[in-house]
Amino acid sequence: MPLWKIYHPVGAYTPGDKQAIAQALSDLYGRMMPRFYVGVIFQAVGADNFYIGGEPHARFVRIWVDHIARTFASDAARAGFFKKINQILAPWIADRGYDWEIHVDETPFDLWTIQGHFPPREGTEDEKRWMAENRASPRTHA
Amino acid sequence: MPLWKIYHPVGAYTPGDKQAIAQALSDLYGRMMPRFYVGVIFQAVGADNFYIGGEPHARFVRIWVDHIARTFASDAARAGFFKKINQILAPWIADRGYDWEIHVDETPFDLWTIQGHFPPREGTEDEKRWMAENRASPRTHA
Amino acid sequence: MPLWKIYHPVGAYTPGDKQAIAQALSDLYGRMMPRFYVGVIFQAVGADNFYIGGEPHARFVRIWVDHIARTFASDAARAGFFKKINQILAPWIADRGYDWEIHVDETPFDLWTIQGHFPPREGTEDEKRWMAENRASPRTHA
Numbered sequence: 001m002p003l004w005k006i007y008h009p010v011g012a013y014t015p016g017d018k019q020a021i022a023q024a025l026s027d028l029y030g031r032m033m034p035r036f037y038v039g040v041i042f043q044a045v046g047a048d049n050f051y052i053g054g055e056p057h058a059r060f061v062r063i064w065v066d067h068i069a070r071t072f073a074s075d076a077a078r079a080g081f082f083k084k085i086n087q088i089l090a091p092w093i094a095d096r097g098y099d100w101e102i103h104v105d106e107t108p109f110d111l112w113t114i115q116g117h118f119p120p121r122e123g124t125e126d127e128k129r130w131m132a133e134n135r136a137s138p139r140t141h142a
Numbered sequence: 143m144p145l146w147k148i149y150h151p152v153g154a155y156t157p158g159d160k161q162a163i164a165q166a167l168s169d170l171y172g173r174m175m176p177r178f179y180v181g182v183i184f185q186a187v188g189a190d191n192f193y194i195g196g197e198p199h200a201r202f203v204r205i206w207v208d209h210i211a212r213t214f215a216s217d218a219a220r221a222g223f224f225k226k227i228n229q230i231l232a233p234w235i236a237d238r239g240y241d242w243e244i245h246v247d248e249t250p251f252d253l254w255t256i257q258g259h260f261p262p263r264e265g266t267e268d269e270k271r272w273m274a275e276n277r278a279s280p281r282t283h284a
Numbered sequence: 285m286p287l288w289k290i291y292h293p294v295g296a297y298t299p300g301d302k303q304a305i306a307q308a309l310s311d312l313y314g315r316m317m318p319r320f321y322v323g324v325i326f327q328a329v330g331a332d333n334f335y336i337g338g339e340p341h342a343r344f345v346r347i348w349v350d351h352i353a354r355t356f357a358s359d360a361a362r363a364g365f366f367k368k369i370n371q372i373l374a375p376w377i378a379d380r381g382y383d384w385e386i387h388v389d390e391t392p393f394d395l396w397t398i399q400g401h402f403p404p405r406e407g408t409e410d411e412k413r414w415m416a417e418n419r420a421s422p423r424t425h426a
Contacts, residue, residue: 003204003245015198018190022193023196036195038196039202039204040193041149041191041193041204045325045327048302048303049325049327050325050326051307051324052320052323053310053314053318053320053321053322053418054303054306054310054319055303055306056303062287062323062325066206068245075394082395082402086397086400094399094400099399100399101323101397101399102397103391103396104395105247105350105391105395107246108248110217110220111220111224111246112243112244113224113243116242118221145346145348157340160335161335161340164335165335165338168335172337176337177338178336178337180336181334181335181336182334183346184334185329208387210387249387250390253356253366253388253389254385254387254388255366255386257378257383258378260363260366
């Protein structure tokens with residue numbers, strides 16, 4: 001559900017860094033939804049392919065996220081989420097002196113399948129099973 | 143209109159596979175809209191750049207689609223569409239043992255141009271001409 | 285705010301071309317918002333990874349944009365924007381014989397941070413400061 005796309009400078013992250021970022025994000029989302037919902041794709045972008053305000057930028061991390069499974073229930077939840085993810089990412093971004101920008105879109109829950117299955121609604125028995133088994137399976141409830 | 147972005151494992155698909163997938167999708171959409179609306183971009187992603195639930199995944203196909211020209215008229219149409227595309231893609235994904243996830247967003251029809259033209263509305267004379275000629279051209283109706 | 289993703293043929297653009305495109309876009313948006321809001325990412329795509337209507341296309345520029353900071357206030361503003369960007373891009377696309385397609389999505393203003401800050405609303409004192417200083421900084425107003 002969340003699909004995270006992380007554009008980063010060439011050579012910024014080792015595979016270990018990348019897995020640690022993906023783990024930290026999966027730990028956050030995994031409290032509320034099946035952990036395997038969390039997809040993270042990293043893409044290195046050279047400074048001559050990345051411009052901020054018309055200037056090449058060699059130290060920028062640009063993150064773009066699609067949220068599918070959940071929408072924010074309140075303004076406080078929304079603000080808390082961004083505070084949290086900025087904290088989680090700090091060791092790999094702010095603390096290393098990179099600039100960064102993050103934006104999230106919310107896309108329609110009903111236009112989403114995993115392994116060909118429409119994921120179960122939040123809080124259902126089927127979602128609990130997907131969460132416990134950490135994999136997609138056919139619905140057992142309507 | 144539909145822009146399909148297909149992230150796939152390195153080496154998963156030959157150019158022939160990729161064209162066959164693009165053809166199958168164009169056959170599906172092309173019954174309802176100009177065939178040249180269908181854009182498909184493939185991008186190979188190494189396992190150390192692709193994480194599901196915090197783990198590197200070497201056999202995952204992640205598809206992200208923007209629908210622009212059409213929205214689903216009914217719940218049945220929506221469910222039928224996803225059933226159809228999962229069937230169409232099966233020979234290249236499920237049948238080869240890959241895991242996969244697909245999500246679709248619907249973006250504003252009015253914020254879209256091809257060759258500098260705003261595409262004609264569904265069912266109009268202009269759209270019929272675009273469909274018959276399989277290319278964009280100036281509007282002849284308001 | 286606007287994030288521009290430009291998929292282009294391999295070898296289509298020099299770094300100088302790419303910076304000139306990013307500058308021209310930043311000049312346009314920078315009249316209305318902080319110039320550093322304008323992010324542009326270029327990605328070369330080989331013809332065997334890019335299909336239009338099921339056929340590989342070696343001369344296509346596909347642009348996908350997320351607008352975050354602003355939505356169009358009127359239909360005239362929207363049409364004028366697309367006319368303008370198609371004009372701005374012409375020297376690098378139409379005039380070089382490339383085909384092209386552009387679509388824009390509008391994503392939620394409240395789901396966006398830069399350097400960990402939620403950007404100020406349009407027209408506020410904080411936005412004027414961000415614009416004047418061309419960088420993000422903590423809010424001084426609620």
